Amino acid sequence: MKSSELQRNKAVLPMSVVRELTLLSDRQIRYYEEHGLVKPKRGNGGQRRFSLNDIDQLLRIKDHLDAGDSTKDIKELFDKANRLKKIREEDADSSLRRSLQDEFAQIARFNQP
Incomplete structure (x- = not known):
């Protein structure tokens, strides 16, 4: 595995950053998680931590929903x-x-x- 791929899998982004990058609400992100569409890791305090791959997945979800899926x-x-x-x-x-x-x-x- 290349080091760039390794970094894309590292879950370090908090919900606030994900919300800003994807323009999705906290509720939408949690809903997609509840339905198994995205699986963020959890930090020590239980807070969600997202990777760059998670961001890509959320954007794909958004594109599919916009297309009517x-x-x-x-x-x-x-x-x-x-x-x-x-x-x-x-x-x-x-x-x-x-x-x-x-x-x-x-x-x-x-x-x-």
Whole structure:
């Protein structure tokens, strides 16, 4: 993972900053959280802490709502996208594993007397 990706996942932004960046109300943000559309981390005192990826997610939610999608539709779309991402990651892992197995087999053949 690149360091820039790591920083995008770091949950440090309080609700007030998120509200200002997204132009969403506290209630809207909490509603999206309640429906599983965004999952901010919690600080020591229980306050929500958002990452830059959370901000992007909230903006995607806002765009979908502006386009007329329901929160149920958005949740289904995000769930499908997450499943597809997981499948692609598993496929990439399988491809890498097969490639390594092929290389080990070639090395083993090369090392045989």
